[in-house]
Amino acid sequence: MVSPGGIEAWLIEDHKNPVIGLEWAFEGAGATDPEGKEGLANLAASTLDEGAGPLDSQAFQGRLQDIATSLSFDAARDGFFGSLRTLKDNAADAFELARLAMTEPRFDQDAIDRVRGAILASLRRDLADPNYVARRAFYSAAFPDHPYGGEVRGTFASLPRIGADDLRAFAKGQLGRDRLVVAASGAITPADLGKALDAVFGGLPAKAAGAPLADTTPKGAGQTILVPRPMGQTVMLMGQPGVKRDDADWYAASVMNYVLGGGGFGSRLMEEVREKRGLSYGVYSYLVPLDHAALVLASGSTVNAKAGEALSIMRQEWKRMADEGLTEQELADAKTYLTGSFPLQFNSTSAIARILLQVKRDDLGIDYLDKRDAYINAVTRADVQRVARRLLDPAALLTVLVGRPEGVTPTRTVEDGG
Template sequence: MNLAETAARTASSPTTALPVVSAAGVEAWHVESPVVPMIALAFTFEGGAAQDPEGKAGCAQMLARLLDEGAGDLVSDAFQERLAARAIELSFHAGPDAVGGSLKMLLKHADEAVALLALALAKPRFDTDAIERVRGQMIAGLRYQQNDPGVMASRRFFKEAFAGHAYGRPSSGTIESVAAITRDDLVALHAQVVGRGRVKVAAVGAIGADRLAESLNLAFGALPEAGALKAIPRTTVQDLGRRVVVDLDVPQSVIRFGMAGVAWRDPDFIPAYVLNHILGGGSFTSRLFQEVREKRGLAYSVGTSLVSHRSAAMVWGYIATKNERVGEAMGVIGDEIARLIGDGPSDEELQKAKDYLTGSYALGFDTSTKIAHQLVQIAFEELGMDYIGRRNEMVSRVTQDDIRRAAGRTFADGRMLAVAAGRPTGF
């Protein structure tokens, strides 16, 4: 077997993941691959933007952007120079329910890379100049987005769909909320979220179990236990059937629409996933792509996806079209949803969807970094280390009865909340 074949087999066989537990009790899902002398590490801590202090939306995003802006006795420039000198890739991110990150390094620089990660997690500096620089970048981005129809439609959709709920606040904040965030807010949120007992880790690459256990201890073992998280109540998309316009003087409207969904942990997630592929998730083969774009030329892009948060799930869709054709486009989308509710897909359509979803699954595991991120997300959702091995079988077993049940839980009577940014007619 040549190098390329070995790499391909390793990338497409993530079911070989095994648990590694450090002396401090930190567990990682581990895929050892000696093909290339590199290591990819992904990690996530429970608690993200939904934990932002009241009136301080954007705090988790700012926290994530500041974790590598200086740590321990290294100011921002010195910290970044240490990373660059060893070609270490370290990044952090924040979503609605988690703060996480990734680390990629050559095997020979692993000890230094892990030491820098440990510093960033346990001893971020939160220096005033770094805070103000990141604050300025965030506010500049928010000002720029005020003229972006896609961003404005998305932000308004979540505000209406989850009114009064943590998910209704923009994760990136507002100009006013970002301006109000203090260093004390960042320190408090860090203590609340970044803790040893709340982390999920995946490691892929040229590192053995014993050395990985030592690295886990160094990176996460010294972290304190995290503070208590705020309870985030379960919710669902509100105002189904309502349509909202965000007035922007642009020739093309961008629409975001949504309805109820099922969470990744739900037994009906896989049937809903197959159903979504048929409706709008299947790119060129989906009903919406064929009916809206190919047959009528109403839009360049149209589609749907499943959104699964800790306390909410939904079917989420998008389309952009000329203002004067918005009514027609939304009518076609509604008709296709009604057809799936009433008739379901054909047997051939269902089989093609299952064949594609099972055949393409391995493409999401073609690099060490992708495997690590997939594994850590599966760990975060508590789906089990064998999920990747079970997933295609679950897709293959989906029946027409499963599809009808999923349609009843997601599409219901076909009503949706829709938000258009632009000056649409017929909406």
């Protein structure tokens, strides 16, 4: 549907419950923070609802609570996101608060200082998490010359440099209607949604400032990076270029990944590393389709003394999938899970809106939800074999180890985790 003001949205109308979910994204907004002010988009996302218009932070949050409404914003690598959940009877007030947050944010200094302090604390806390350290080191090595390699939340050096004027400039310059994608679900008619869209988003700039991110390819093939940490276990993270969401091989890659390491206790990595040898509590693989790059990753942890052995087995399974593909039984089991589990994600009004938004962002077509099972069921063993050979090359893996691993010779050591 398209609003009277020309704003397009997808809607799944459902009046069984008096709840409305609205999800939106500004594609690419905030993907490139100004040099030296990394974390600007995330700080803006965290302060947009800390007071707007005539309402200071306490009054704004109190008003949301009074009308049983949740409103949140989030900055990610590929866009800036908003989420609203409210009762049908309170929709008008909820939509007005969302409008105020995006068009009249206050960015009061006390709110900025408080939120910035919380973000800095979260960064300090995460530095003690070896899984976080591994991810940061991996993305830094994979994307050394691209914003994907940075920390969305910013750094200890950059965050103190961001002021209210920077946040105001972000809100005015980045939240343009030309980048807007919207989806809704719940107890609202197309006509009422159209009015709401114009009310919430009509006052935003027609066009956003800044150029979109460029496509990139992950770097670091064949490297093994060690981040020393005085721990009894080693965290392992390895990966290489994967498939983007619009790739014709996406569904075959999804089936392949389920069998390789995405299927929990039934996956090959879990069977070989945990069940047969007891080297880890859990080893997994997963696809990461970013807008401008893609990865296929595997991760797990093991005791330091067994790190070399565990890593070797993971790489062997990488190669076995590329060389041999999968069996008919594995193919059938993967299809059963991937088709059968998907409906379980539609467990709330907001979840439905989020899925609809992602389908729209990925340009999968308005009939995607009806066709998805057929796409998966059409995958053959030959498809998976071809995709596995295309994607999986153990010699080209970028590997990051955090801990004190034995039996591994790193090509580089990074003392600060990235």
